[in-house]
Amino acid sequence: MQTTLADFIKGTREGTEAEAILRSCVHCGFCTATCPTYQLLGDELDGPRGRIYLIKNVLEGAEPTRKTQLHLDRCLTCLNCETTCPSGVKYGRLLDIGRKLVDERVARPLGERLTRTTLKACLPRAGLATPAFRAGRLLRHLLPEKLQAKLPPVRAAGRWPTRTHPRKMLVLDGCVQPGMAPNINAAAARVLDALGVQLTVAPKAGCCGALRYHMNDQDGGLDDMRRNIDAWWPSVENGAVEAIVMTASGCGVTVKEYGHLLAHDPAYAAKAEQISAMTRDLSEVLALFQDRIAALAKGKGGPPVAYHPPCTLQHGQQIRGKVEGVLQAAGVDVVLCADNHLCCGSAGTYSVLQPAISLALRERKLASLAATGADHIVSANIGCIAHLQAGTGTPVTHWIELLEQMLS
Template sequence: MQTNLADFIKNTREGQEADAILRACVHCGFCTATCPTYQLLGDELDGPRGRIYLIKQVLEGKPATAKTQLHLDRCLTCRNCETTCPSGVQYGRLLDIGRKVVDQQVPRPVAQQLMRNALKALLPRQWLFKPAMRAGQWLRPALPQKLKNKVPEKQNAGMLPQRRHARRMLLLDGCVQPAMAPNINRATARVFDALGVQLMVAPKAGCCGAIRYHLNDQDGGLDDMRRNIDAWWPYVEGGNIEAIVMTASGCGVTVKEYGHLLAHDPAYAAKAQRISALTQDLSEILPAFEAQLQQLLGGKLHCRVAYHPPCTLQHGQQIRGKVEGLLRNAGVDVQLCADSHLCCGSAGTYSVLQPELSLRLRDNKLNNLQATGPDMIVSANIGCLTHLQSGTATPVKHWIELLDQALTR
């Protein structure tokens, strides 16, 4: 694709990156075939190719409009198009650049500003979000359905292991997951403890930065990333940390991109590269313990599950087949549903900001998942788990909880 970027962005770092991404696109349109919003709406501008054209026009100097902003807002950033693209177009990065420019040109209505500011202020801060979630869980029976969908029932997280091990890894606790589903990280810690690995949480680590970054507070998101690097660095520098473990794939895809996102910061560039290199999804680490897991489980797992691979895992991190392999080797009957490559509609804050499209995608996904006749639905990201559970009575859990329950028994 030929480009002629406007002077306001041409010689900037973001302009140079956008120019390279745009020039990689060959207009083939393969991406539209796997775009969830294009499938729902049938509008070229609600598919990746159309959005690329919109961003290109804005970067070349054409003024953005509210219509431009709407079509970019409707994108889930699921990155399915990146998996499909034969030319390797880094659409997710281009979208972040385009959204930033468009939001600078098009003031949002007051209601949208208030909602976005509330999400940026509340979600990344555990000290605000945790008491708010506790209050919501206490009031849950009286909440209207729309709010109840966002507030999972309180769960028994169980005990943290107390043993120390020579092998150590860091675990990102995150921001919303400890309040919404503390059982996930505790289950992970118990499984690793049984395998002879100690998981440690750096006290000052928090939100991975994705929430603020993708709500177009990119400076705030980068600050969150720097804070995590500062929290982890003493452990990394000490040389006794094997990996940084991610139990939420949405966080994992972001932390793996720290090296790229902070490459322009001389104080953090090298550290960010090191942190990204150490970061691994849970499903990347446990295959090395597969024989040990099978021995510990001893055939205790006998159930049929439908697995929903989050977009941030299968498209963002390009990790496919690992969760299914782990569970099948542990004795689980794992089913992938029709169109398992498509997004469930959660997509971070998308379910709050684009509720109608989000619910349509959720219901389509649940219909396909339940068609497999599962005892349980499992996934690997807190947003997907909460979103899917709001539409079904079938239990929806993180896949690591299956292993933990079997080991506990």
């Protein structure tokens, strides 16, 4: 795509990156066919190709409007378009650049500003988010129905293994997951303990940075990333750990981008690159233990279980088949729904900021999952799990919790 950048962005780091992305787009439209918001709304500007045009116009000097902002806001950043694109267009990076430019020039209504500020201030801080979730559960009956749905019952974490092993890995606690589902990391630690791997938490690590970064507080998001690198670096530098494990695929896709996102920071570029290289989704780690898992499970079976692969895993990290393989090794009959490549509508804070679209996508996804006949749904990201559970009476859990049951 031919592009002539405006003077305000020409020659800058973001301008150079955006221009390269735009020039790689051949405008074929394959991405449109797999875009959830285009399928739902039928508007070209609510698909990747239309949004690319909007961003291109801004980069070339056109003044963005509230309408421009709205169409960019409606993007889920599911990255299904990147999986579909035959030209390898890095649409997600272009969207981050475009959203930042538009938000710098287009004022949001007061209500939106307050909501976004609250989300950015509270959710990335586990010290605020966890007590807020606890208080919400205590006062659940006083809350509006929409808020009640976002507070599913919490499963106790249970014991954290105390045995030591020569093989050690770090795990990110994150920001929302400790308050919403503390059992996920604990279950991962117990499963890995049974396989001879010790999982540890760096106390000063927190939000991966995705929440603030993708809500256009990019400086704040980068600060979150630097804090995590500082927390992990002593264990990485002295060779005490062999990997950094992510139990939430939304965090994993971001941490794997640290090297790119901090490449401009001379104090962190090399460290960020190494951190990204060491980061593994939990399914990548456990896929290496499938024979051992099969032996520990001893052929246990059960009714079919529906697996919902998060967009951040299958499109963001391009990881497919590993969760299914691990569960199948443990004797689980795993089924996928017909539209397993499409987003469930959670998409981080999207379900709060774009509730109508989010709920429509959830209903479509739950109908597809119900059609599998499974009476249990598993996924690999806390956002998807909480979002889906709010719309169904069918149990929705993290797949590692199911695996732990199979091994116990």
